[in-house]
Amino acid sequence: MELINKFCNSFLFWAAWIIIPVMMEIVPSVGSVLVLLKKHLFKEKILKPAIDPEISLIIPIYNSMDTLEQCIQSIEDSDYPDSKIRIFLVNNQGQDNSFQVFCECQRKFPGLHMQWLNAKQGKSKALNLALFNSEGKYIIHIDSDGLLERSALRNMVYRFENDQSIECMTGVILTEPKQVQAYPLVFPRILRKMEFMEYAQAFLAGRNYSAEINAVYTLSGAFSAFRKSVVLKSQLYNTDTICEDTQITFQMKYLLKTKVGICEDAIFFVDPIEDLNKLYTQRQRWQRGSLEVSHLFLKNKLKIRNMFTNVGVRTLVYDHTFAFPRLIWYLALICLMCLNYSFAQVGYSTLFLYLLYVLIGFFYYISTVGFLKNFKEIRKYYAKQWYVLPLLPLFNLAVFFIRFAGVVNSINTNSAWKTKNFTQEKDSLCKTITDDFAVVMRFIRKIRAIVNKPEEHV
Numbered sequence: 001m002e003l004i005n006k007f008c009n010s011f012l013f014w015a016a017w018i019i020i021p022v023m024m025e026i027v028p029s030v031g032s033v034l035v036l037l038k039k040h041l042f043k044e045k046i047l048k049p050a051i052d053p054e055i056s057l058i059i060p061i062y063n064s065m066d067t068l069e070q071c072i073q074s075i076e077d078s079d080y081p082d083s084k085i086r087i088f089l090v091n092n093q094g095q096d097n098s099f100q101v102f103c104e105c106q107r108k109f110p111g112l113h114m115q116w117l118n119a120k121q122g123k124s125k126a127l128n129l130a131l132f133n134s135e136g137k138y139i140i141h142i143d144s145d146g147l148l149e150r151s152a153l154r155n156m157v158y159r160f161e162n163d164q165s166i167e168c169m170t171g172v173i174l175t176e177p178k179q180v181q182a183y184p185l186v187f188p189r190i191l192r193k194m195e196f197m198e199y200a201q202a203f204l205a206g207r208n209y210s211a212e213i214n215a216v217y218t219l220s221g222a223f224s225a226f227r228k229s230v231v232l233k234s235q236l237y238n239t240d241t242i243c244e245d246t247q248i249t250f251q252m253k254y255l256l257k258t259k260v261g262i263c264e265d266a267i268f269f270v271d272p273i274e275d276l277n278k279l280y281t282q283r284q285r286w287q288r289g290s291l292e293v294s295h296l297f298l299k300n301k302l303k304i305r306n307m308f309t310n311v312g313v314r315t316l317v318y319d320h321t322f323a324f325p326r327l328i329w330y331l332a333l334i335c336l337m338c339l340n341y342s343f344a345q346v347g348y349s350t351l352f353l354y355l356l357y358v359l360i361g362f363f364y365y366i367s368t369v370g371f372l373k374n375f376k377e378i379r380k381y382y383a384k385q386w387y388v389l390p391l392l393p394l395f396n397l398a399v400f401f402i403r404f405a406g407v408v409n410s411i412n413t414n415s416a417w418k419t420k421n422f423t424q425e426k427d428s429l430c431k432t433i434t435d436d437f438a439v440v441m442r443f444i445r446k447i448r449a450i451v452n453k454p455e456e457h458v
Contacts, residue, residue: 054136090126167258171223205367221245223268243289287406
């Protein structure tokens, strides 16, 4: 009986620790390697169409004067014919000199067909206005603060032309390696390298696997593309959520029943995260948007049995429902030693779980190197960052707590792009603690005053 109890306790202990990473991390990481092998062994030849189709390129503008010219320059440098590109720059109530930059770009790049539109406040409204004015067979959306890799547009359009089953697809988002290297050593640059590795593995490995089983959760808001004939049948971009990219993805999947893919050869470079405050607000905004969109599309499907058949339900359960027990495990490790678990057992279990996540990162690393074979410089830079892999679990752990804060904040605050950053949250917490402590101290002083009141002499 003692042996059976020991086995059950041990089984429950290890299962509680390992079941989440095995189900939600190990399987996709191994799957990404298998997808890589499949694409190498059964490589589909992408044929050039007889005529390059016309495309509409939509660029939302909001105080983008510092980055807009470089973005347009990357379009000019693209190997897709300028005559086939129509560019819509949609200003959503920006207050800087972006229009002057646009005018200067018209002079510098006369071969590009560019049109300036003014929209109401909000990125979704800007995108919808451009959709109604767009021309061409495909509509491609890019952010104004990034750069297109030279062959990105061509690769994406040709992928559409060769696979008629794909109605929309996401490109690959990477942080710009040169900007990463411009940060000083040690921690500032390491932080940006971890972000670079996270982006590369998430898109080139994770989403490639998801696309293979038609389980892409969200198109990238920074770089995504649609067949015009299909996207105009949708409800367009929703103005009631801050995560319009996830919302349009859910429309494609659940309303129009279309296939959502990825073009791993279409790369868009964005700036590395500026600081911890930016990371904090960015990931909280993504988390809040995910909750909002899930409520719109999945509120009648949130059943455990759908976890294995519906990627939206599975992601929601993992990111949100599992967040609370995961948080308890992270914060209550020391309590296990009060329950007859030895320090060694807790320590070895923690180390084992950590190494498991490192192994997951290694699988993704192999896949990502393989998918970057056509981009020698980027591949070389990525491959050199192998020593960052053991640090990625720590980065992901920090991001988990940020996302968990997003879940909590979404309960009692309204949806908005501008949210409290890490410094503001910290100052607010310190003020709350100080105020609460002051209340307690005032109460103690009153009690002392009553207890120590001097006796009156008759």
